Amino acid sequence: MSSQENTTGSPVEETSERSNFIRDIIIEDIRTGRHDGRVQTRFPPEPNGYLHIGHAKAICLDFGLAAEFGGKCNLRFDDTNPSKEETEYVDAIQEDVAWLGFKWDGLFYASDYFQQLYDWAVQLIKDGKAFVCDLTADEIREYRGTLTEPGKESPYRSRSIEENLDLFARMKNGEFPDGSRTLRAKIDMSSPNLNFRDPVMYRILHMEHHRTGDSWCIYPMYDYAHGQSDSIEGVTHSICTLEFDNNRPLYNWFIEQLGIFPSQQYEFDRLSVTYTLLSKRKLLKLVQDGHVTGWDDPRMPTISGMRRRGYTSEAIRNFCANIGVSKTNGVTQIAHLEYFLREDLNRHAWRVSAVLNPLRVVIENYPDDLVEEMEAINNPEDAGAGTRMVPFSKILYIEQEDFREDPPKQFYRLAPGREVRLRYGYLITCREAIKDETGRIVELRCTYDPETRGGNTPDGRKVKSTIHWVSAAHAVDAEVRLYETLFTKEDPNEVEDGQDFTANLNPDSLKVLSGCKVEPGLREAVPGTRYQFERMGYFCVDRESVPGQPVFNRTITLKDTWAKIEQKIR
């Protein structure tokens, strides 16, 4: 399409894309010709942890908006604090953004701009807008005042430009110890916006930086680095979360004092999800204290954890697109996320048979050595997925929960004397339940109807239930990891006095099942592959899986109407 009006004459705002207030602003800016209609965003993570589902929302916004309006979106690491940042995180973040399906235009680091930022600081000193302060951290806090009382000016605020220049150069040259001095902007100690009370621009930190090594021992603060970084790159719409609202005036102040490209910041609501923590600090603690196995533990809300769990990037993107963007501080229910997961998995995951808690079934009237190959559909949602053959024989495993010796009214799976369909197999009738000395049911004796091969009923009779099974002689043993929410409370931060969020950790968040029986085709299941275990849920082959000993992570259960009924009748 040409860059002129499109053929239908419909303005850009009439696309079917669901809008939001930031998208509306961009559309308006394009309409009025702001920046000649150029749109540029950026995703600016600090490499101090792994990306999580909250970042996914920001990523979808930043990259999505740029793509929609033919603009650019850079990936820029906000690496101004070497005490927290590591290359492991830099690498993981790039992998996760790419996996989510986005391509950055430029790959930059705030540290790329350290020299420019330094030069600008010198300029501000020369303009009398910044000064070197010898106050200690504690003193700075005292001088800052409170929410209701104005602050006091630092006694070093009136140093001469020459002295400031000299001191700042010496700070840079490493002549002073950590914490002994700062460079501060000279703004207004009585401002109701605390960010304006002579904010610190530079601190001394003799510390190895992951990219610049030891070439710097002074590092810029967020407020002094972010807006200028945006400006240097030509970012037109700098999108961030609501808590930076208070920083916007300062973001603008530096840009105005420096007279550089006027990037503009817009704030949207941060994502919160029930039963989930989205704070890098707290996620780091979970990792460091061993509450999870790592940043990619399938219980973590990190992109890498969700990927390992079996989430698809499309499900995450659909979720982000659906929840919308506003300025309301809300909490999205995890069921909302799970809906999009199931929706995508249902369309794409191939069906297989897997018995998690096996119960042996012997079909008494089935020939001892006969093995029949039954045709099974790979994905009823996708005709192109085709079919596969699965072996059927005299001895099978079915799910323990699919048999009840004394079934409640609405239970219509297997029970003594009752007939059910074995999916793609035969109709079988339970004749007897065999128990061990302790009374536990260890085997079912059943008979089958030879006329019902494939599960068909030539006489047209109906059975209430179809259950899944695996041929005992052909089954492959597997390990299956079942996950529940990591926390027992909707709000993991809701704790008694003296406790922290770890008090709400769910002791049942991981349950490992061994000796599960899966169909033979899964013997060499490839890590990362997602399946639907029919009637049980969606599962993803774990990276620790090896040929012959497959390991599966339960991504999510199927919706379970029976479980709901059972809860009610209890």
Next chain:
RNA sequence: UGGGGAGUCGCCAAGUGGUAAGGCAGCGGCCUUUGGAGCCGCCAUUCGCAGGUUCGAAUCCUGCCUCCCCAGCCA
């Protein structure tokens, strides 16, 4: 008690003076060789509260209430 942001169905969220979209969840029903999927239907006389302006207000005005953010040499 300073400043900033926000309050529309259980949750998310449209709406910007003309008489409350949509999604999730929930509840019925249909269909079904996954109690899955799919399909159909129900689900805010009311928009934090109280006044006011107007023929008409979730949308405008006034006052009040509640929640979130800011006192890191974190981002």
